[in-house]
Amino acid sequence: MSTDGRHDDEAAGLGVEDGIRTLLLLMPRMVGRVKRIKIPAELESFSLAPRHLSLFAFLLFDGPMTVNALAARLEVAPATVSLMVGELSRQGILRREADESDRRRTIVSISDEHRPAIDGWLARGAGAWRRALEPLTPEQRRMFVDTLEAYEQGLDIG
Structure with a gap:
């Protein structure tokens, strides 16, 4: 025990209840x-929503x-993504092209015209995450990401 009544492991960190309060x-x-x-101003007229950010992030990063x-990455039905891609393709934000190795498949990408605006839109969040994660060890980053995923999954229970 530490002198203030907390366990030694809590004295150096944060107790569960204090952590919950802080995070809430x-x-x-x-x-x-x-x-x-x-x-970004050049994207305002497209009626974009937060769900589009995840789609754009995957296309930018991967x-x-x-x-x-x-x-699969968005964890939604292919029909849902197909509708989003169709809408964004008609607006010129995304490009759909036949896969050269299998002409039955369509490859989706961000149009060159809108890539800088989308990249800029995501850059602020990416920069904040970079500043938060860079000081951590790879193991600490893994624990942080795993903790956020466990929290997200916990919201679905109940």
Whole structure:
């Protein structure tokens, strides 16, 4: 025991209840700040929503891919992604091209015209995550990501 009545492991860190309190207060502030990230002027007329950010992030970080691959990463049905891709393709934000190795498949990518605006839109969040994660060891990063995933899964229970 430490002198202030906490266990030694809590004296150096944060107790579970204090952690819960802190995160319950922090999460709404974080979500509020993320929601205030302005859509670039050149994308404002496209009626983009937060669900589009994840799709764009996968295409920016992982490169062009099929609708099925996007659906798997987004954890939604391929029909849902197909509708989003169709809508964004008609608007010129995304490009759909036949896969050279299998003409039955379509490869989705961000159009060159809109790539800088989308990259800029995501850059603020990516920069904040980079500043938060770079000081951590790879093991600490893994634990942090695993903890956020466990929290997300916990929200689905009950």
